[in-house]
Amino acid sequence: MTHPGFGPPPLGPPSPYGGYPPLPSARRRAVPPILWVALVVILGLVIAVAVFAFTNIHNRVDSTDDVAVGDCVSVRNADNDEVSVRRASCGRDEVTYYVASTSDLSRSQCPGPAYDQVSLSGDGSLCLSPNLREGRCYEIGSRSAFVDRACTAIARGSNTIVQVARRTAGDITPDCPDGSRAVGFALPRPVGYCLAPPSGTPT
Incomplete structure (x- = not known):
């Protein structure tokens, strides 16, 4: 049976969306594993740079307020002949110095030559005594x-290489x-060294 002005009744139950079929759901595209690896690497680099910058600023010695007598520091000459001083562990492998005394003057009398x-x-300025390791060469x-x-x-040039025969x-x-x-150095703590010509690989 047909009804004037209307087509045949739809088959099946009525659509809950007012007569229109539901739209297909959008599929989320999976992130490629290589992209996750790249993001992790970039994040790691950012964290490493931030930690290095913080440590570098934290350990920098610009005035006598940044260090105390008895602390250890590393000293490096920059390309422009300026000296860079950083706080350091007294037990590190690279050569370090003990802070023997401090002065508010840019030049002062050290405890000895x-x-x-x-x-x-x-x-200010610092007077330093070397923290050398027995058996190492400098x-x-x-x-x-x-x-x-x-x-x-x-x-190099007129320099001399010595080995610490005894500490x-x-x-x-x-x-x-x-x-x-x-x-020998009396400050900040008594320590003596026997310096000799190199005899071979350090022990």
């Missing part, structure tokens, strides 16, 4: 600064073996 003095970029420059070197290395804690006048010379 064997001490190194550095003027800080912000304010190059001594014209400014008496110590630099880590292989015992088989050749000294004595609490004694600034060590009994050194033949062929070596004694160097």
